[in-house]
Every structure is written in structure tokens, then in C-alpha cells.
Amino acid sequence: MIKLYGMTGSGNCWKPAALLRLLGQPFEWIETSTLAGETRKPEFLALNANGRVPLLQFDDGRLLAESNAMLCHFAEGSAYLPAPGYERSKVLEWLFFEQYSHEPYIATVRFWIHFLGKREAWRDRIAEASIRGRAALGVMEQRLAAHDFLAGDFSIADIALYAYTHVADEGDFDLTPFPAVRAWLARCEAQAGFVPMRLP
Amino acid sequence: MIKLYGMTGSGNCWKPAALLRLLGQPFEWIETSTLAGETRKPEFLALNANGRVPLLQFDDGRLLAESNAMLCHFAEGSAYLPAPGYERSKVLEWLFFEQYSHEPYIATVRFWIHFLGKREAWRDRIAEASIRGRAALGVMEQRLAAHDFLAGDFSIADIALYAYTHVADEGDFDLTPFPAVRAWLARCEAQAGFVPMRLP
Structure with a gap:
């Protein structure tokens, strides 16, 4: 196995x-x-x-x-990744966006606050990284305001971005200004077979 | 066009x-x-x-x-990306490694020093990021000590990692301790049609 x-x-x-x-x-x-x-x-x-x-x-x-x-x-070969072509490439675009523009700020700030307990000690670096985290959420908000999912239908792009977005509050990110992101989180969770992150 | x-x-x-x-x-x-x-x-x-x-x-x-x-x-469909399966996935592994573990340190330090002229002013953050940049070069060295290219034959994994590795000296990275990386840079440059970065 x-x-x-x-x-x-x-x-x-x-x-x-x-x-x-x-x-x-x-x-x-x-x-x-x-x-x-x-x-x-x-x-x-x-x-x-x-x-x-x-x-x-x-x-x-x-x-x-x-x-x-x-x-x-x-x-590969499933409904979660389109066949090669422009639609697949847009899924990949979001996967690279996630690792470069989203995770290093949203996941990292969550790690510092939630796992390491550095909210006060690392206040300055948290403030600096949080600006970039909110910028990433803004990019998602703009896309999701007009579309149900990040790239075509529900795909691995949504799985990748859901991961740290839905626990962004543990990094003190407030999703209130991002209503389209919040509605999209709910759409992800409504997918048949979707298991939230509290389990591994 | x-x-x-x-x-x-x-x-x-x-x-x-x-x-x-x-x-x-x-x-x-x-x-x-x-x-x-x-x-x-x-x-x-x-x-x-x-x-x-x-x-x-x-x-x-x-x-x-x-x-x-x-x-x-x-x-897609060229010799630079294997068909779907394990070999393709290893190419993708290196592409994500590049954007998460290599570029944010090697490209960023180069940007600070070479484009912004902050070698002295940002000495501490350069030192911190350079440790991670050298770690990324170490991961490449380990792979390339035993293989000609990062994943199978010459692929987009090599193009992606070549980009900032071959100008790492502009971020004060010394490639002397990474002989396999240096030999690999030369193998990339020997590919037919390979155009170095001094042109866009």
C-alpha cells in the first residue's frame, strides 16, 4: 500500500x-x-x-x-485535472501561485502563531508577511467573485488552495473582507467525499 | 503571435x-x-x-x-516533459522545489544584491536567506552527483533550476563546493538550441 x-x-x-x-x-x-x-x-x-x-x-x-x-x-486521468491544454495549464498556474504567493505567507504566519506561539515575539515579521498573505487572498477573491472554482470545475487547484485558506484564521487572517473566498470554501466542503483537514 | x-x-x-x-x-x-x-x-x-x-x-x-x-x-508532447506517470511527476517535483525551496532564497538574494544594491544594508536577512539557498544547492548536488539531469533526460526541470542557479554568483553564492551542479550547468548549456539568460 x-x-x-x-x-x-x-x-x-x-x-x-x-x-x-x-x-x-x-x-x-x-x-x-x-x-x-x-x-x-x-x-x-x-x-x-x-x-x-x-x-x-x-x-x-x-x-x-x-x-x-x-x-x-x-x-491524472480523473475529473480533478483537465486534459492537457489551456484548462490544465490554468490549474497548474494556481498550484504554483499557491506555493509561491500564498503558502509562504498564510501557512507560515499560521505556523508561527498556532504552532510556535510567536504572536507577540515575532510581531514585526508577522505583520510584514500578513500583508502578502492578504494580497494572495485578494487575488483569489477577484477570481472567485465571478467563478465557482479557481480553474474550471472543482479541481486540484481548489484542493491546494483550500488547505491553508480554510485555517487562515489560525494565523489571525480575517476572511470577513473576502466573501467570495468564504463561499468557495463552503463549495469545496460540499464536494462528495471531501474530508476536512482536522483529520490528516 | x-x-x-x-x-x-x-x-x-x-x-x-x-x-x-x-x-x-x-x-x-x-x-x-x-x-x-x-x-x-x-x-x-x-x-x-x-x-x-x-x-x-x-x-x-x-x-x-x-x-x-x-x-x-x-x-506537453515534447521531449522536455515525459508522458504522464512517475517520470513526469518527478519533473513536477523539481518544478515545485524550485519555486518553494530554491527561488525564494537564491533569486531573492540575487535581487537584493544585484538589482537593489543592498549587500551591506540588508546583511542579516541576506545571511539568513543564504543558508537556505545553500541548502537548496546541496539538494541539487546530491541528485546531480549520481545523475546527468534532475529527472530522467534533460527536461523542463533542468530549465527551471538552471535559471537562477547559473546566476547565483550575482547573489554571492559560491558554487565551488557544488562541483556536480557546475558540471550540470555546462551540460544544460550544451543542449542544442539552448540560449543563455543574458538575452531575455
Whole structure:
């Protein structure tokens, strides 16, 4: 069975788990805590030199890192990833947006506040990163004000952006000014088989 | 003809230009300077709400952002992107690695030093980001010590990582401790049709 190394509460780790559940594909979850330093141990670094979860191991031992690469891998041929062409490329655009313009601010501020308890100690860097996080939410709001989903129908782009957007409050992000984002979160959760993040 | 909005000297903007040249596909380059604030003007934000280059516009007016999404778009069906399956997913793994673990440190430090002239003024943040940049180079070194390219044969993974690695010296990164990376840069440059970044 596929092994998925991940940390409960991590949006990046939740993404492939959520897609595998949507697809009805069983997997073994191996709890691996970055907070406890488990991704920096030699035995883990031998699997992923970049020292990060999620990490996927197939039955034959082959490995795959990067949550959004996993989403593309498993979504291939399913309704969650359009066939090659412009529509697929727009899904990919949002996946790269997520890792470059959204996650480094929204997920990171949440990590500092919710997991490390640095709300007061790191006030300045939190303020600076939060500006960029709100900018990312603004980009989503503009798209979602006129469309139900980020790229065509419900896709892995929505799964990727849902991950940290729906727990943005844990990073003190207020979604009140983003009504289209809030309505979209509800549309994601209404998908058949959608499992929220409180489970891994 | 395809329009490519980009800034000369930006690795992200060079990527799709390099691939289009490798494929022999003509395009129109529209110089768009982030330094001069051109990506924050209303007329540009109307094209890309995220306010970034590169930005691609097809003949029919449709738009595509995110350099690595462009690489996937144009490489589809070519030798630069394997067919769907594990090999393709490893290419995607490196593309996401580039945007999350490499570019935010190596490209950003280069930007601070080479374009903004902040080597002295931002000494502390440069030191902090440089540690992570060297870690990313270390991950590449480990892979390239045993393989000619990042994922299978020469692919868009190599184009994406070449972009900022080969100008890492402009961010004061010393590639001397990374001999496999240096040998790989030369292998990339030896590809037929490969155009270095000094042109856009």
C-alpha cells in the first residue's frame, strides 16, 4: 500500500490525503512531525534530501516529494485535472501561485502563531508577511467573485488552495473582507467525499 | 503571435523564453520592468491580478501566469516533459522545489544584491536567506552527483533550476563546493538550441 509520511495539521500533508480519499484510493499514513525534528533525522533525509513532508512512497519503493506534484500525479486521468491544454495549464498556474504567493505567507504566519506561539515575539515579521498573505487572498477573491472554482470545475487547484485558506484564521487572517473566498470554501466542503483537514 | 511580458535578467521570465526558443516557436517579448513598477500599474493588473511577470498572452487573448505552468504548457508532447506517470511527476517535483525551496532564497538574494544594491544594508536577512539557498544547492548536488539531469533526460526541470542557479554568483553564492551542479550547468548549456539568460 502507498505510504504517506505527513504531519497532522499540515495543509501540505493534508492535500494528497484529501485527494486519495476523494479518489477512494487507500494509503497508509505515517505520522512524521517536523516539530519533533523527525524530518531532519538521517533516516528521513535518506528518503528526502530536502527534509520535508509530505513524502510519498509507492509499493515498489519509489519516492515522490512536493504536495502539488502528488496532486498532479494522482489526479491524472480523473475529473480533478483537465486534459492537457489551456484548462490544465490554468490549474497548474494556481498550484504554483499557491506555493509561491500564498503558502509562504498564510501557512507560515499560521505556523508561527498556532504552532510556535510567536504572536507577540515575532510581531514585526508577522505583520510584514500578513500583508502578502492578504494580497494572495485578494487575488483569489477577484477570481472567485465571478467563478465557482479557481480553474474550471472543482479541481486540484481548489484542493491546494483550500488547505491553508480554510485555517487562515489560525494565523489571525480575517476572511470577513473576502466573501467570495468564504463561499468557495463552503463549495469545496460540499464536494462528495471531501474530508476536512482536522483529520490528516 | 504569442506575447510574453517579461523583464530582462529575471530568471523566471527567461524560462518560458528559453523553452520557446528550444522548441523553435516564435513569440513577441514585451519588456515589462518590475523595478520601474510596470507590473503594478492598473493596465497590467487587469491582465494579472497577482502583478507579476512573466505573463503570457495567446493570440486569442487568453492569459497564463506562473513561469513553471508555462513550461508545462509548452513542453506537453515534447521531449522536455515525459508522458504522464512517475517520470513526469518527478519533473513536477523539481518544478515545485524550485519555486518553494530554491527561488525564494537564491533569486531573492540575487535581487537584493544585484538589482537593489543592498549587500551591506540588508546583511542579516541576506545571511539568513543564504543558508537556505545553500541548502537548496546541496539538494541539487546530491541528485546531480549520481545523475546527468534532475529527472530522467534533460527536461523542463533542468530549465527551471538552471535559471537562477547559473546566476547565483550575482547573489554571492559560491558554487565551488557544488562541483556536480557546475558540471550540470555546462551540460544544460550544451543542449542544442539552448540560449543563455543574458538575452531575455
